[in-house]
Amino acid sequence: MIGALLVAVFILSLIINRIFDEIKFLKLREELGLRGPPTDLFIGNCRYFYKIAIERGIEASPYICAELVHKFGSTFGSYIGREFEIVTTDPAIIKEVFISQFRNFVDRRRLSINRTYPTLDGLLQVGHKGTYGVGWKEIRSVISVIFTSASMKKMHLMFHDQIDNLIDVLRNKCRINNGKMDIYGEYQAMTMDMIARCALGQNISCIKDRNNDYYSCARTFFANLYFEKSLIFRLAIFIPIFRHLRQFTNFGRAEKIIINKLSASIRERERDRADGIIRKLPDVIDLILAENEKRVENGKIPLHHDVVVSNAWALFIAGYETTSSALAYASYLLAKHPEVQATLHEEIHSTFGDADTIDYERVMRLPNSFQHAVFCETLRFYPPVTSLTGRTCIKETIIGGKIRVPVGVGVVAPVHAVMWSEENFVRPREFIPERFLNDKRASAWSATYLPFGIGPRNCVGARFAEMEFKTVLAAVIRCFVIELDLDHIELHTVMGNVLQSPKGNQLFVRLVERRTGAEEEWESLGADSGIDDCEI
Incomplete structure (x- = not known):
């Protein structure tokens, strides 16, 4: 009887500890001075994204990030399960993360389903230290x-x-x-x-x-x-x-x-x-x-x-x-x-x-x-x-002059939101090939043109x-x-x-x-x- 009671107390302690850890984790965005969509314990922003998919259909998914930028600014925080990411469309921050501070952001974003064989040690996912x-x-x-x-x-x-x-x-x-x-x-x-x-x-x-x-x-x-x-x-x-x-x-x-x-x-x-x-x-x-x-x-x-x-x-x-x-x-x-x-x-x-x-x-x-x-x-x-086009911080640093990025936090440049932005392209939702005639923006080092990524890991x-x-x-x-x-x-x-x-x-x-x-x-x-x- 006493043994069963001790086991129950131990399990309850683990659950309570896990809940407090989660509450602390969900406060990280506020501590970093960022805004973002509403969160829930253990699932982060997933219910928010799932609600959009139910209401507007899965074909709305490419537009979500652009809408979040409009609502929360060019740089905001997002929780995907147990991962926290800083999402940014700011060209200066994108260049900083993917080029000038690349040594601090060598690893790609950590999507759990890809962190196992056969993707973990492939060039698309492998980190600075492979298996x-x-x-x-x-x-x-x-x-x-x-x-x-x-x-x-x-x-x-x-x-x-x-x-x-x-x-x-x-x-x-x-x-x-x-x-x-x-x-x-x-x-x-x-x-x-x-x-x-x-x-x-x-x-x-x-x-x-x-x-x-x-x-x-x-x-x-x-x-x-x-x-x-x-x-x-x-x-x-x-x-x-x-x-x-x-x-x-x-x-x-x-x-x-x-x-x-x-x-x-x-x-x-x-x-x-x-x-x-x-x-x-x-x-x-x-x-x-x-x-x-x-x-x-x-x-x-x-x-x-x-x-x-x-x-x-x-x-x-x-x-x-x-x-x-x-x-x-x-x-x-x-x-x-x-x-x-x-x-x-x-x-x-x-x-x-x-x-x-x-x-x-x-x-x-x-x-x-x-x-x-x-x-x-x-x-x-x-x-x-x-x-x-996302990187995981391997050494704590500051980006944008004021945003602290702890180890393990990802920084993502949402490809759609960047390339569909009126700040980066005139009439972005119109198909105008002429915009790229003699235009040097389509390069591996452009912070506004990202179909192949940017920087050393493009x-x-x-x-x-x-x-x-x-x-x-x-x-x-x-x-x-x-x-x-x-x-x-x-x-x-x-x-x-x-x-x-x-x-x-x-x-x-x-x-x-x-x-x-x-x-x-x-x-x-x-x-x-x-x-x-x-x-x-």
Whole structure:
């Protein structure tokens, strides 16, 4: 009896202590002199955000931060479960955190569900000290070699077959159902083929055959990577230990299938290299393994197998989903703005004609082309990545001249609120590519243009994404006119783990095949000479 009473008293003491800790935690925002949305014990601001989602729909999620800025000022505090974040759209503070004080903010924001294998030691999440003693800086140096101009030129050579396959499939599909199609699904298959070829050295041809584990599992992964779709995701926010159940979620099970395939492929490639078998056109895995071999030669510890797998996975999912979303958004915006599409087509046709190869040199020409402006404006208008522009403080400091940032507190630059602000862009909710002609704001060091982040930990694959986006879009615009589908005039997007995706995982447009210059000339000749079509 006494023993049971002591246990009850002990448990009650823990609960009371936990409540007092939580009350103290929720006072942190006020102590730092910040305002923010209303809080609740143990769940922070989650009920507030959940209420908005219920009242206005999940498609309202991209607009929440901008509304909070309007209500609480350019810098405010937000509680996400057991994490406290300082959210800011102030360009001066953004530059301070991500550039001038970067040494104090090396680690990315701490989203619990991502702090386990396979994401924890990937470049997207790894901190200044990784699980196996290799932090972000060393991993970044290994990964960076993949994205040199020389490496990308070689990878671009692998694009051509996939581009031809895409155009063939789109031509066939635009001749049925009045040209209506889910262009997002087509781009997902296309970018999956490209990243599989460049990262894994495999020709899987998803664009022609969707019954492929990589494609189906990747779509399942991203379709379920949302707070409201996973109980484990929700629990991990409030009770971090639940993150270890990631593999039992719908997205975790799909992820595990691809991870096992990547692991087996890496093991096989390691054996090949040990036997002296080196590929003439190295893919991402080859390049990572080659850099790992150099580490050993220089007396450094080799990257653990799980670290190699984690980074192959990070590059795989980043190269697949973000570019397919950007291409889908671009297609929708060009359909909605036919005058922009006409200008872009004129430039593409004058550069490549009807049949020239879309080569690396011309597609990546000087950044004052109209295509580059369309690329920049699409990512400003609909940024695919929304939550990686956040850092966790590893050494207490002061930002903005007065805001104390304790160790463990995150500072987030909300991508939408920054790039949709009237203070940063004129008429920000209008699609105006011309704003980026000869404009240097779209750089890795801009505090107002953030689709690839900012500072030393900006997106390492930004140039690869740009190369892929421009190559595919040039090929599509050269062959097709993109029109709005009357049943899908308005586009709604939702925010998941770190991504903004089309609501329902679909984006419909209508494609109309263009006639080539030769066809138009032949048709004109027939009309001028009075010859019937059947005679021609």
